[in-house]
Amino acid sequence: MHISDGVLSPAVLAVGTIIAASGVAVGLKKISYREMPTLAVLTSVFFVASLIHIPLGPAGAHLILNGLAGIILGWGIFPALFMGLLLQAMLFSHGGITTVGVNTLNMALPGFLCWKLFPLIKNKQAGGFIAGFGGVAGSVLMLWVSLGLSRQSFIPAATIIAAGHIPVAIAEGLVTAAAVVFLMKTSPELIGSCNAS
Amino acid sequence: MKTIKALTIVLIVLCLVSILAYGHAMFVSMGEGAVFVQCYYDDGTAAAFADVRVYGPCRKEFASGITDKNGIFAFLPDTAGDWQAVIDDGMGHRVVKDFIIDEDFKTVVHKKTNGIPKFYGVIIGVCLIFGLWGLFALITAKKHN
Numbered sequence: 001m002h003i004s005d006g007v008l009s010p011a012v013l014a015v016g017t018i019i020a021a022s023g024v025a026v027g028l029k030k031i032s033y034r035e036m037p038t039l040a041v042l043t044s045v046f047f048v049a050s051l052i053h054i055p056l057g058p059a060g061a062h063l064i065l066n067g068l069a070g071i072i073l074g075w076g077i078f079p080a081l082f083m084g085l086l087l088q089a090m091l092f093s094h095g096g097i098t099t100v101g102v103n104t105l106n107m108a109l110p111g112f113l114c115w116k117l118f119p120l121i122k123n124k125q126a127g128g129f130i131a132g133f134g135g136v137a138g139s140v141l142m143l144w145v146s147l148g149l150s151r152q153s154f155i156p157a158a159t160i161i162a163a164g165h166i167p168v169a170i171a172e173g174l175v176t177a178a179a180v181v182f183l184m185k186t187s188p189e190l191i192g193s194c195n196a197s
Numbered sequence: 198m199k200t201i202k203a204l205t206i207v208l209i210v211l212c213l214v215s216i217l218a219y220g221h222a223m224f225v226s227m228g229e230g231a232v233f234v235q236c237y238y239d240d241g242t243a244a245a246f247a248d249v250r251v252y253g254p255c256r257k258e259f260a261s262g263i264t265d266k267n268g269i270f271a272f273l274p275d276t277a278g279d280w281q282a283v284i285d286d287g288m289g290h291r292v293v294k295d296f297i298i299d300e301d302f303k304t305v306v307h308k309k310t311n312g313i314p315k316f317y318g319v320i321i322g323v324c325l326i327f328g329l330w331g332l333f334a335l336i337t338a339k340k341h342n
Contacts, residue, residue, distance in 0.1 A: 004291045028333075033341060036334035043326045048319060053238050087325060091318040093291045157287060 001064060001139060001165070002050075002088070002103055005096030009150040016146065017101030023078035023108060030075045038190070039076050042069045047084040051092065054168065061168045067135025068176045070111025071118045071128075071191060072183075077111045078104065102146055110138025118191075124184055125177050132176025136169035232305055233271035236264055236284045236292060239315050243268030247286035254278030274298045 008016075031039060049063040070077045082104045088094040095103050114131040121127035140162045147154035183190050234251075236244040246263050249270040253259040260272040264284070274280065277300045285291045297306040313321070 002290075004285050004287070007287070033334040033337040036330045036337075040327045040330035043330065044323045047322050047326060051315065051319065053242070083326060083329065087322045091313065091322055092315070093293070096291070 001062065001107070001143060001161075002085070002095030003099045003106075003143065003146065005098050007096075007150065007154075008099060008102060008146060012146055012150050013098060013102060016099075016105045020078065020082065020101040020104040020108070023075070023105070023112070024082050027073075027075040027078035027080075031073075031079070035076065039073060039080050042073055042076075043080040043084050045069070046081060047087060050084065050088060051094070061165055063168065063172060063175075064107055064136055064139060065132075065172065065175070066107045066111035066139060067114045067131035067133070067172060068128075068179050070108075070114040070135060071131050071176075071180070073111075074115045075112065077115070078108045081108045081111070106142040106146060107139050109142065110135045113138065125181055128177035128180030129173040131173075131180070133169045133173035135176075136165055136172050140165045140169070228273070231271040231273045232298065232302075233269050234264075234282045234284065234294060236268045236270075238290070244284065244286050244290070247284050247290075250283045252281040252283070254280070256281070274302050277302065 046065055046069055049065045052062055054061050054063070066077065066081065069080060073080055082100065085095055085100050085103050085107070086097075089097050089100060114135050117134075118127050118131055121130060144155075144158040144162055147158040180191065234249065236247055236249075238244060243266065244264060245266045245268055247268070249260075249262055249264055250258060251260040251270075251272055253274065254276055259274070259280075262270060264270045270282075270284075277298050280296050280298050282294045282296070283291070284294070294307075299306065
């Protein structure tokens with residue numbers, strides 16, 4: 001899911017970085033200091049979950065949890081995932097420094113859309129599953145577009161990666177649904193609490 | 198006499214053509230003792246079919262290709278000195294390995310490991326996340342007050 005340095009074309013890198021930077025700036029502006037602990041916890045969850053390697057196909061996959069982060073953080077998902085991805089690139093060479101912007105956009109935008117759509121779904125358990133599944137599916141779609149726009153020859157590999165993430169999307173849907181049910185019982189105010197204003 | 202001359206010319210031409218054809222032939226010989234890099238993920242799974250680039254001394258590209266199903270890529274170095282292998286699986290996992298090839302072109306001396314152990318990396322990362330967001334909270338709280 002993480003794109004390495006030297007893979008994307010300069011145009012895709014530039015556009016992705018600009019959009020991601022705008023998202024991070026808006027996110028930082030909308031988040032208040034009281035919401036920082038939530039932001040720190042979810043950044044850490046994303047940082048650790050993305051490092052758990054699941055052997056699937058030739059290269060494997062990993063959890064993202066951007067749907068869960070999205071429905072809790074809203075705009076805050078942009079700075080949260082940006083920090084997580086930057087540290088992964090610096091500490092583990094997971095992803096790349098130049099591609100942090102595009103990777104942030106690919107993972108944060110679907111999570112952000114989940115935050116927008118989640119209140120519209122009445123059954124919160126189903127909403128959680130849709131957010132988890134949709135978060136991964138959206139990220140895979142954006143990865144496919146990023147690679148395809150950079151070079152046509154990447155499309156077959158991107159399609160294989162997309163197919164390999166279907167089980168991950170289902171797993172994330174189940175995990176997110178369980179997390180949402182738990183949060184609705186214990187602290188329902190947490191869901192969509194960040195930058196609710 | 199003319200027939201003998203013509204036959205001689207034909208013979209010479211045939212010899213030349215056969216020599217040229219011999220020059221373009223391809224042969225295979227088998228050997229052993231190549232240096233290999235083996236790439237795997239932190240859970241022990243082989244990084245199969247990942248892109249590999251091997252750079253020799255002076256950072257000139259010496260070999261490139263993909264790892265096999267066991268995550269192995271072999272090459273036969275021709276110079277002693279500092280070498281580097283860069284392995285990228287195209288899924289965001291990339292590793293750079295520096296090593297030294299000895300005078301016999303076989304002995305590999307590992308120079309350093311790429312990155313830090315995962316456990317320490319996770320601890321450092323989580324500490325940095327909480328520290329940086331804490332710092333940001335402090336700054337915004339001061340502005341708020």
